[in-house]
Amino acid sequence: MYQRIFVIVLDSLGVGAMPDSKEYGDIGVDTFGHIGEKMGTMQIPNLQKLGMANLHSIPGVEPVKQPLGVYTKLRERSLGKDTMTGHWEMMGLYITKPFITFTENGFPDELIKELEKETGRKVIGNKSASGTVILDELGEEEIQKGHLIVYTSADSVMQICGNEETMGLENLYHYCEIARKLTMKDEWKVGRVIARPYVGKKKGEFVRTSNRHDYALKPFSKTVLNALKEEKYDVISVGKIYDIFDGEGLTESNKSKSSVHGMEQTIEKARSDFKGLCYTNLVDFDALWGHRRNPIGYGQEIERFDKKLGELLEVLKNDDLLIITADHGNDPTYTGTDHTREKVPFIAYSPSMKQGKPIEEQDTFAVIGATIAKNFNVPMPEGTIGHSILEELS
Ligand SMILES: O=P(O)(O)O[C@H]1O[C@H](CO)[C@@H](O)[C@H]1O
Ligand SMILES: [Mn+2]
Numbered sequence: 343m344y345q346r347i348f349v350i351v352l353d354s355l356g357v358g359a360m361p362d363s364k365e366y367g368d369i370g371v372d373t374f375g376h377i378g379e380k381m382g383t384m385q386i387p388n389l390q391k392l393g394m395a396n397l398h399s400i401p402g403v404e405p406v407k408q409p410l411g412v413y414t415k416l417r418e419r420s421l422g423k424d425t426m427t428g429h430w431e432m433m434g435l436y437i438t439k440p441f442i443t444f445t446e447n448g449f450p451d452e453l454i455k456e457l458e459k460e461t462g463r464k465v466i467g468n469k470s471a472s473g474t475v476i477l478d479e480l481g482e483e484e485i486q487k488g489h490l491i492v493y494t495s496a497d498s499v500m501q502i503c504g505n506e507e508t509m510g511l512e513n514l515y516h517y518c519e520i521a522r523k524l525t526m527k528d529e530w531k532v533g534r535v536i537a538r539p540y541v542g543k544k545k546g547e548f549v550r551t552s553n554r555h556d557y558a559l560k561p562f563s564k565t566v567l568n569a570l571k572e573e574k575y576d577v578i579s580v581g582k583i584y585d586i587f588d589g590e591g592l593t594e595s596n597k598s599k600s601s602v603h604g605m606e607q608t609i610e611k612a613r614s615d616f617k618g619l620c621y622t623n624l625v626d627f628d629a630l631w632g633h634r635r636n637p638i639g640y641g642q643e644i645e646r647f648d649k650k651l652g653e654l655l656e657v658l659k660n661d662d663l664l665i666i667t668a669d670h671g672n673d674p675t676y677t678g679t680d681h682t683r684e685k686v687p688f689i690a691y692s693p694s695m696k697q698g699k700p701i702e703e704q705d706t707f708a709v710i711g712a713t714i715a716k717n718f719n720v721p722m723p724e725g726t727i728g729h730s731i732l733e734e735l736s
């Protein structure tokens with residue numbers, strides 16, 4: 343039995359199209375592969391020695407003869423390609439009804455009117471947009487007139503911008519709480535309301551801050567996280583995990599300022615004493631590079647991650663297990679600015695493993711939760727999916 347399991351989610355680092363990607367408008371997508379092609383070569387010695395280039399070959403990074411990790415690809419069983427669906431499936435939920443989206447026409451008038459009434463601010467935007475582009479377009483108007491920028495994307499999200507100096511963080515959070523209450527109505531039930539604070543006074547100078555806050559729906563039923571918490575294990579969140587599960591099943595939250603910071607927090611946890619799960623989400627891959635369609639920025643972020651991974655590997659103990667994975671794709675070379683329906687990597691490593699190897703591709707992300715449940719001998723909550731592959735990880 344492993345005493346501690348670390349699951350690190352490289353947010354959006356897909357490894358190639360799913361058999362059904364076409365139904366999501368995603369043809370030939372491959373986040374990691376296309377980044378590799380654009381980079382030409384990547385300095386990722388730690389991922390490489392665990393077996394990342396064996397799992398998915400890319401230019402300039404050789405597969406290794408004796409990978410240290412047990413590796414494969416995981417297919418997503420749920421219907422969706424968003425962050426919540428991906429993470430919830432990892433912990434056992436099978437989502438068959440996709441979250442509602444407002445990508446085509448923005449939010450309905452009635453909802454906007456209620457939001458205006460309750461916040462006392464006029465709503466501007468109300469369309470699908472990239473968060474940085476809409477700030478350039480409407481940020482000045484929001485500051486000058488005291489309006490509220492509301493926008494969405496291909497995801498099930500209502501995002502609300504707020505200038506930290508003129509609107510203030512507390513006001514922005516308060517408006518988001520109002521929006522979350524309004525959107526609990528069935529026909530408006532978005533997966534997340536997201537506060538998007540920013541600083542700057544004029545177009546071209548606006549920068550979003552790390553005070554982003556997500557107001558997510560609670561998971562529809564109990565996940566493996568709840569099972570662990572109920573059996574008194576530590577269930578530690580690093581980064582966005584706490585928001586994604588709305589705190590359900592978690593015993594500790596550590597917000598991260600960046601993905602590098604998220605790794606530093608994870609290393610800190612590895613140096614400390616706990617028993618259970620440390621679940622880390624590194625969101626910069628997705629938010630700073632995937633959605634911004636910047637393959638080089640993405641590649642360099644992977645390189646920064648790899649350095650920190652090296653430090654983490656040094657502090658792992660014999661009875662620790664590390665799992666590296668992702669929640670969906672976001673191919674920075676693909677059209678549009680949204681997620682892509684992809685398989686995700688699965689690499690498991692422990693200093694006590696005799697040797698790494700490839701294993702059969704798995705048909706759900708939920709093998710992660712099921713394997714964790716099996717390791718800690720906690721019951722899988724009713725209705726959860728997934729089978730354990732713990733025996734393969736020794
Ligand atoms: O363009 P920005 O504001 O970064 O939005 C992105 O971030 C949202 C939440 O992850 C996604 O829905 C995507 O649209
Ligand atoms: Mn994500």
Ligand SMILES: [Mn+2]
Binds near residue numbers: 425
């Ligand atoms: Mn995203």
